[in-house]
Amino acid sequence: MVQDQSSSTPEGHYLDRRTIIRGMGLGVVGLSTLGLVNWLSGMSGTLAGQVDTSEAFRAAIGDLGKELFPAKRSEKYTIEPRTLTPEKIASVYNNFYEFTTKKSGVWRMARNFKVDPWKIEIAGDVEKPFTLDFEDLLKLAPLEERVYRFRCVETWAMQVPWIGYPLSKLIDRCKPLGKAKYIRFVTILDEDRLPGQMDKQWPWPYFEALRLDEARHDLAMVCVGIFGHGLPMQHGAPWRVVVPWKYGYKSPKSIVRIEFTEKRPGTFWNQALPREYGFFSNVDPSKPHPRWSQAMERDIGTGRRRATLLYNGYAEQVAGLYTGKEI
Ligand SMILES: Nc1nc2c(c(=O)[nH]1)N[C@H]1C(S)=C(S)[C@@H](COP(=O)(O)O)O[C@H]1N2
Numbered sequence: 001m002v003q004d005q006s007s008s009t010p011e012g013h014y015l016d017r018r019t020i021i022r023g024m025g026l027g028v029v030g031l032s033t034l035g036l037v038n039w040l041s042g043m044s045g046t047l048a049g050q051v052d053t054s055e056a057f058r059a060a061i062g063d064l065g066k067e068l069f070p071a072k073r074s075e076k077y078t079i080e081p082r083t084l085t086p087e088k089i090a091s092v093y094n095n096f097y098e099f100t101t102k103k104s105g106v107w108r109m110a111r112n113f114k115v116d117p118w119k120i121e122i123a124g125d126v127e128k129p130f131t132l133d134f135e136d137l138l139k140l141a142p143l144e145e146r147v148y149r150f151r152c153v154e155t156w157a158m159q160v161p162w163i164g165y166p167l168s169k170l171i172d173r174c175k176p177l178g179k180a181k182y183i184r185f186v187t188i189l190d191e192d193r194l195p196g197q198m199d200k201q202w203p204w205p206y207f208e209a210l211r212l213d214e215a216r217h218d219l220a221m222v223c224v225g226i227f228g229h230g231l232p233m234q235h236g237a238p239w240r241v242v243v244p245w246k247y248g249y250k251s252p253k254s255i256v257r258i259e260f261t262e263k264r265p266g267t268f269w270n271q272a273l274p275r276e277y278g279f280f281s282n283v284d285p286s287k288p289h290p291r292w293s294q295a296m297e298r299d300i301g302t303g304r305r306r307a308t309l310l311y312n313g314y315a316e317q318v319a320g321l322y323t324g325k326e327i
């Protein structure tokens with residue numbers, strides 16, 4: 001996120017390309033600017049003979065649990081009047097610093113990453129620490145598809161169909177003790193396979209946390225799939241958490257450990273840049289980030305700008321979790 005300060009940043013990269021495309025006098029009729037940019041980068045990849053963009057959409061777990069997909073869409077949450085972001089846009093524009101800080105580069109670097117076998121350690125204030133296989137996590141509760149708004153603090157936004165089940169189901173399985181107030185997620189550490197982790201300015205591995213009542217809210221998801229299939233690596237295979245009323249960095253990818261704690265845990269971005277990233281990080285148009293006003297956002301599918309919604313449009317569901325005194 002920090003890289004976006006300079007013009008060589010991912011965001012800057014797209015703006016530069018847009019200017020170039022305009023300069024070339026190409027029409028953008030029927031195609032969003034970003035769609036066109038992605039199409040052009042896909043083209044150059046294909047011409048170079050190395051990249052087939054269909055690989056961007058492959059489940060990293062292969063055939064494991066294939067019978068569970070696609071999952072039935074839940075009618076409970078809708079994104080109207082917005083529409084779905086096309087897969088070919090949402091799945092080639094990612095933040096996953098373990099691979100690269102270049103959004104359009106993540107899927108290319110991640111597509112051959114093997115995630116099998118995958119274990120998840122459950123520790124801290126629980127009845128009994130244990131290890132869960134990903135396969136057990138996958139089958140812990142019935143899968144459903146939920147179309148959510150998703151908003152990055154860098155002000156880009158999308159609408160995608162995540163597949164999974166409420167995080168509360170996994171929390172119940174972990175049997176936290178009564179004194180546990182927070183849940184902490186630790187994600188994969190593997191310097192040999194994750195080149196971004198050689199950049200020692202960041203406190204690897206990525207870690208995040210939620211207050212337990214937030215984590216138990218029905219909207220918070222264990223996510224194992226997207227767009228009708230298992231998660232491709234760039235979205236955080238084999239599983240991640242999705243918390244749609246918070247900025248995207250509160251939705252950690254590729255989780256290997258869960259801890260329950262009494263004290264509020266630190267978070268990756270708060271530790272790296274405490275002046276910029278707090279613990280709660282709820283989407284709020286009235287609270288500017290030092291580098292990005294949060295008043296407006298940009299839809300990556302249509303390229304259109306629009307007003308940011310309080311709690312990313314989920315105020316009715318989640319406002320009751322907060323007293324207004326959270327910092
Ligand atoms: N492990 C890990 N999880 C992560 C990140 C990351 O760099 N590493 N980036 C976060 C940020 S900033 C965003 S916006 C979302 C992006 O999710 P997406 O690429 O699936 O759209 O993932 C979040 N989870």
Ligand SMILES: [Mo]
Pocket residue numbers: 095151152153154247248249
């Ligand atoms: Mo983000």
